[in-house]
Structures are given as C-alpha cells and as structure tokens.
Amino acid sequence: MDPIDIELASRAAQLDDRPLPKRVGLIILATDHTTEVDFQRLVANDRIGIYSTRIPYANPVTPDNLRAMQPSLTAGAALILPDEPLDVVMYSCTSASVVIGDAQVEAAIKSAKPSAAVVTPTAASVSALKALEAKRISILTPYTVETSRPMANYFLGRGLDIIRFTCLGLTDDREMARIAPSEIVKFAIEAMDPQSDALFISCTAVRGAGVAAEIEHVIGKPVVTSNLATAWQCLRLCGDSASRPLLGRLMTLPGDRP
Known part of the structure; x- marks a missing residue:
C-alpha cells in the first residue's frame, strides 16, 4: 500500500487563552460519590469549567481519619491542571475542614495554587x-x-x-x-x-x-x-451572579465577588 500524503497546515492555529474563561478545581475524597455530580449540575456552564482531583481517604469518618488528609491537600491541588492557574479551589469535606481548620486548608492549597481563591464547605x-x-x-x-x-x-x-x-x-x-x-x-x-x-x-x-x-x-x-453553599460561593467568585430560585433561597443572593 502506498503511503498516504499528510500535509502540514499552512499556518499555526490561533489559540484561546483558555478553553473556558473560569476554572474551578475540586479536591475530593477518593470515596466521594456526590460532589462532582452536584458541581456539574450547579456550577458548570459555558463559562465555568470544573476540574477535579481525588485524594486518599480511609473510612470510618472519625476526627483522626479526617485530619489525616491534610498532608495530601497540596499535592492534590497541584494535580489539577498542573502549572496552570485556577480561579477557585474547593476542598470538598465539611467535617475535615472543621478538624483541620479553614486557614490550614487554605494555606495547603495556596502552596500549589497561590492565585486561587480557596473555598471550604464550613x-x-x-x-x-x-x-x-x-x-x-x-x-x-x-x-x-x-x-x-x-x-x-x-x-x-x-x-x-x-x-x-x-x-x-x-x-x-x-x-x-x-x-x-x-x-x-x-x-x-x-x-x-x-x-x-x-x-x-x-x-x-x-x-x-x-x-x-x-x-x-x-x-x-x-x-x-x-x-x-460551596457551589454558591464558587459561582459568585467566578462572577456568576445569576439568581436561581428553583435551587433555594441561597441561590438568589449575590454573595462573594472576585
């Protein structure tokens, strides 16, 4: 069979700065069934992309097991679109945010994504x-x-x-x-x-x-x-102020802005 001629295009492709204007990163537990589904329904749209990573977690849900996730937060954040900035990073564990602490979660994530706003469920x-x-x-x-x-x-x-x-x-x-x-x-x-x-x-x-x-x-x-609450805050931090009363009263409020 004769080889097929493959031609190189006559010009380089023009690239957008980003595929979508806003990026929300999710750090979720390895065992999580719910967060990605909720965020695709509540947050993702033609302006906001959702990008997730999973970190190790071992049941049962106890303060000690929850606290054990802290060392994984920085590496988990770094795996979301490596070397690219994110607008928001959300750590998806309410009880762990309590025992680790909001400030400690934020510091760990900002070590990998310094320009991102950090959201915790708490x-x-x-x-x-x-x-x-x-x-x-x-x-x-x-x-x-x-x-x-x-x-x-x-x-x-x-x-x-x-x-x-x-x-x-x-x-x-x-x-x-x-x-x-x-x-x-x-x-x-x-x-x-x-x-x-x-x-x-x-x-x-x-x-x-x-x-x-x-x-x-x-x-x-x-x-x-x-x-x-985290979807509401992520939307508002991304500049999406649309009122969505069918989702509840919270989604009608302006909330946090960039």
Missing part, C-alpha cells in the same frame, strides 16, 4: 447563613456524635446559636451518599426547630443540595447544605 456555609441573616440555626449531619461535636463547636465559635442538632450516626461516607433524597427531606423536617432561622445540612457526600428548595417549601425557612 466557611462557605457560615457565609451563606450570614447572607441569609440566620443567627439561630438547626443542624442535621449524617455523622456520629463524636464527629458532630467539633462541628457544633465550629458554628458556635462563629457567632451562631444552635437551637437543635441532629446526627444520624453513620461512619462511612459511601453510606452517607446513599441516603435517599426523600429520606433527607424527612430527616430535615424532623431536625428543624421552629425557633431556628435556617437549617444547615452538613456533609458533601449527602445529596441535600437537590432537595433544599423542597425542604424550604415545607419548613418555611432557608436551607443551606454543604454543596449548595
């Missing part, structure tokens, strides 16, 4: 609750009492009053991801104290973002979930 949720003018809150977590207690202290330490705190006692984040949305709604209704200004549903594994608006309709108060 700090984003506090910002969301304050944007909703919520001072007294109810909290629902899938964790054990042991893992929930540091979270209670975290929110108390940021000036929020906890009226009711309910936990489900699970120790495996893969099981947390398997809680049916209909079950989340039922537990949320039970967990909400009528004297609270808002309900916070913790854990990036829990599929609460998709039913937040439904829960709000029943309880008559705002609902903040870990993934809804």
Whole structure:
C-alpha cells in the first residue's frame, strides 16, 4: 500500500487563552460519590469549567481519619491542571475542614495554587447563613456524635446559636451518599426547630443540595447544605451572579465577588 500524503497546515492555529474563561478545581475524597455530580449540575456552564482531583481517604469518618488528609491537600491541588492557574479551589469535606481548620486548608492549597481563591464547605456555609441573616440555626449531619461535636463547636465559635442538632450516626461516607433524597427531606423536617432561622445540612457526600428548595417549601425557612453553599460561593467568585430560585433561597443572593 502506498503511503498516504499528510500535509502540514499552512499556518499555526490561533489559540484561546483558555478553553473556558473560569476554572474551578475540586479536591475530593477518593470515596466521594456526590460532589462532582452536584458541581456539574450547579456550577458548570459555558463559562465555568470544573476540574477535579481525588485524594486518599480511609473510612470510618472519625476526627483522626479526617485530619489525616491534610498532608495530601497540596499535592492534590497541584494535580489539577498542573502549572496552570485556577480561579477557585474547593476542598470538598465539611467535617475535615472543621478538624483541620479553614486557614490550614487554605494555606495547603495556596502552596500549589497561590492565585486561587480557596473555598471550604464550613466557611462557605457560615457565609451563606450570614447572607441569609440566620443567627439561630438547626443542624442535621449524617455523622456520629463524636464527629458532630467539633462541628457544633465550629458554628458556635462563629457567632451562631444552635437551637437543635441532629446526627444520624453513620461512619462511612459511601453510606452517607446513599441516603435517599426523600429520606433527607424527612430527616430535615424532623431536625428543624421552629425557633431556628435556617437549617444547615452538613456533609458533601449527602445529596441535600437537590432537595433544599423542597425542604424550604415545607419548613418555611432557608436551607443551606454543604454543596449548595460551596457551589454558591464558587459561582459568585467566578462572577456568576445569576439568581436561581428553583435551587433555594441561597441561590438568589449575590454573595462573594472576585
């Protein structure tokens, strides 16, 4: 067979600065089933790209196992589009952000991506609750009492009053991801104290973002979930201020800007 003639184009291709104008990096647990799905639905669009990496994590969900992820944060961030800047990096673990600390998470990520804004579910949720003018809150977590207690202290330490705190006692984040949305709604209704200004549903594994608006309709108060809060903050940091009331009250608020 005669070789096929392959011609080199007469000119070099003109390149865009980026395939998409904005880049959001996700650092997620090796066992995570939920964050990427939520962020593709809530954040990704024709202006914002989602780029993720996974870091080692070993169940059960305990403060010690959560804290053990800290050494992996810098290397994980470096693997997201190596040598290219990101606009935002989000570390997708609420309970680990509590035990490691927001500032320590930010420092570890900025070691690899110094120009990126850093988002944690904990700090984003506090910002969301304050944007909703919520001072007294109810909290629902899938964790054990042991893992929930540091979270209670975290929110108390940021000036929020906890009226009711309910936990489900699970120790495996893969099981947390398997809680049916209909079950989340039922537990949320039970967990909400009528004297609270808002309900916070913790854990990036829990599929609460998709039913937040439904829960709000029943309880008559705002609902903040870990993934809804981080998606909201990432969108606003990327300059996307679109109001999306069907996703819940939080997604109608302006929030943080670049």
